[in-house]
Amino acid sequence: MLPIEAVLPDLTAALSARGAAVLVSPPGTGKTTLVPLALAGDGRVPPAPAARGGGRVVVAEPRRVAARAAAARMAWLLGEKVGQRVGYTVRGERRVSAATEVEVVTTGVLVRRLLRDADLPGVATVVVDECHERHLDTDLAVAFCAEARSVLRPDLALLAMSATADAARVSAQLGGAPVIGADAPLFPVDVLFRPPAARVDPPRGLWVDPRLLDHVAAVTREAFADTDGDVLVFLPGAGELEAVARRLTGLDVARLHGRLGARDQDAVLRPADRRRVVLSTAVGESSLTVPGVRTVVDAGLARVPRLDLARGLGALVTVRVSRSVAHQRAGRAGREAPGRVYRCWSAADHDRLPAQPEPEIATADLTGFALALAEWGDPTGDGLPLLDPPPDAAMAVARRTLRDLDAVDDAGRVTDRGRRIAAAGVHPRLGRALLDGADLVGARRAAEVVAILAADAPAGGDDLAAVWRRLREGRDPASARWREETRRLTDGGGAGPTAVADDLAAGIVAGLAFPERLARRRSGGYLMAGGTAADLAPGSPLAGAAWLAIATAVRQAGAPSATVRLAAAIDEGTAREIGATLLSTADEVEWSDDDVLARRVERLGAVVLRERPLADPPPDAVAAALREGLRRVGLGLLSWTGDARRLRDRLAFCHAALGDDWPDVGDDALLSTVDTWLGPELLRARRRADLARADLAVALRRLLDHRQAARLDDLAPERLEVPTGSRVRLDYSDGTPVLAVKLQELFGWTASPRVGGGRVPVVVHLLSPAGRPLAVTADLESFWRNGYPAVRGEMRGRYPRHPWPADPLAAAPTRRLNPRRT
Secondary structure (H helix, E strand, C coil): CCHHHHHHHHHHHHHHHHCEEEEECCCCCCHHHHHHHHHCCCCCCCCCCCCCCCCEEEEEECCHHHHHHHHHHHHHHCCCCCCCCEEEEECCEEECCCCCCEEEEEHHHHHHHHHHCCCCCCEEEEEECCHHHCCHHHHHHHHHHHHHHHHCCCCCEEEEEECCCCHHHHHHHCCCCCEEECCCCCCCEEEEECCCCCCCCCCECCECCHHHHHHHHHHHHHHHHHCCCEEEEECCCHHHHHHHHHHCCCCCEEEECCCCCHHHHHHHCCCCCCCCEEEECHHHCCCCCCCCEEEEEECCEEEEEEEECCCCEEEEEEEECCHHHHHHHHHHHHCCCCEEEEECCCHHHHHHCCCCCCCHHHCCCCHHHHHHHHHHCCCCCCCCCCCCCCCHHHHHHHHHHHHHCCCECCCCCECHHHHHHHHCCCCHHHHHHHHHHHHHHCHHHHHHHHHHHHCCCCCCCCEHHHHHHHHHCCCCCCHHHHHHHHHHHHCCCCCCCCCCCHHHHHHHHHHHHCHHHEEEEECCEEEECCCCEEECCCCCCCCCCCEEEEEEEECCCCCCCEEEEEEEEECHHHHHHHCHHHEEEEEEEEEECCEEEEEEEEEECCEEEEEEECCCCCHHHHHHHHHHHHHHHCHHHCCCCHHHHHHHHHHHHHHHHHCCCCCCCCHHHHHHCHHHHHHHHHHHCCCHHHHHCCCHHHHHHHHCCHHHHHHHHHHCCCEEECCCCCEEEEECCCCCCEEEEEHHHHCCCCCCCEECCCCEECEEEEECCCCCEEEEECCHHHHHHHHHHHHHHHHHHHCCCCCCCCCCCCCCCCCCCCCCCC
16 A cells, blocks of 8 residues: 555545645655545545545646656556546647546646636646645746635635645645645665765856766766666756766666657656666656666756846756755655665765755746736735745846836736737747747747747757757757647747748847847957847857847856857847847947047947947036046046145145034045036036146135135145245145245244144244255244254354354344355
């Protein structure tokens, strides 16, 4: 008996009594297949009181392959073919009939149904499986169902199932729903840690250290040799699958990932007549059984969506898995018999892993999420029972994108065009490209390109047109899946016009989806219309293209530019046509290359298309540019004459000695008040040279009120009269007033001079006849008494023609020499 069967009576009773429940059960306990059959009242399992009047049980799985596999397993248990009592619906494929009682769908399909008709007519129970994975569609499906139960369908039963969910939070989300647990796994799984012996660098973006792939391949060979049955190997993406497959020559290798067609995916899930190594991405983590697997090798990595809000670049990145995901993966080994998991990291590293994966709502592009909320009638999501609220910044970007697409109005309500975009079942940007591209390149070709862009960036180069040709010719493993998606997107539409060549058609569709990624070549790379620099990979066939329509680009943290992963070459005319909403012509006056740059510029977003000099720029714009120049360069941008510097020193002295009533003329203060003292000169100037001719002494006096202007010469005189009658300039440059004068001119002057209204003594530099300092003092009386005799004794022999009287206080001050002796 499977472990889940022991709790089925409690589960069905809880659903009958409360209408909602949370089921937490380890992998391999049978919840995905037996619970839906029980809820449908199938005779193979205990009757289900929750079965409501013959209504259908809808089971939502996070992935297409899991949905098909779960339906196939349940149909097999009933001894039937899929499409009879058990069927499935995934994007582009539906196998149900009037007899279907259990329908397995993807969470995306369930969300679309709820948006079309929130009543879910004919549905008795909704089961959302693997809700711990916290995909955006999973969060929306649970929240929409919970609100539908509370407002429209109180009779609708809702069950959230997971192996590792935070049961208390999910229970609260469902209004305090009871939690049912089936704790015992079906078979035990031994855990072995196999960390690399040599250093392995952590992943960056989509890059994974080849040394880790070497190690995973070596551990896989070890596992294959030491165990029985098939070996399931978890890797982050299709590229890593192929890299490890090349390292496993001599072994029978199968692949399981989302880019495979349904037929190829289903083939992996059928029993094989030989031992295999199954290389899988996250699609193999849950809700399905890969038959024959007894061993799991886990690389410990996963691909998750991330959005660079500042640059509008959304992409998949490689991260460490959480402990709960590692637990899910290990459970794949114990579904059919006791198993073993080899983890390619250490036990210590395992303890440092996060407990749960980060929910997509916290990191992903929320444009599709926001459109679903708008369709639901709650554009902010504030009224929905979401496990986590969407981040404000990401939602603001999403709403702005939807307004640009004309998918929502200014109030956030969905438009008719928005409903058509949403009905495409792809990202809203791609929905826009599908709708508008049909008129430009034909419906069929627009669908073919959108089908490429909707999948992970394919391997085999960054040339979108070349990828398209390869898929058409069937030379890519993803060809079958691509054809399926193309058929779904075309939906019976005609081929449409074909005059546009394929290479240009690929660029048109990519540009319609991502107009801010239209990019023009410049020195050293490309500049996208959104303002981000981009580089092609070395050896790219797109090198040399004047313009690119970039579909996918990844920027590593701290990198100066993004790396193009998928793009098509276009011309400027095409860029102008498909990026028309980004076109602008404006007069720009700015500070550039150490001067004012005035020009009329035509732009496509951040890309300059044309520019010419502006003959007569507005004075206020020039003034603003000069202010920016002052901010960047500093006051050294101005020409400080001797008079201007001395006036600034005197004002600085007044501010320091007399208080804040006097203006602060420090660099920061002058820059912050530049309009007050330099305003007229700024408005008259047309370039840096004009500003350099400004009379700064006149400008600085604008900082003074009439009272200060009248008192400045008294409080901080520019010159002082000494006993000889000479007017000697004071030096305020060091903050202390300094009078430098020849000693003989001060004979008889006993009282040291003071300024600042008598508050500040002047420091006197007494000079020799040659102009060299003999003494520095602020107390002349003390100097004449104590210092002068020594100076006299040393100087009278050196300068005999200059007077050196024994009593300097009684001597007459003089600028003259002694008469020559005859």
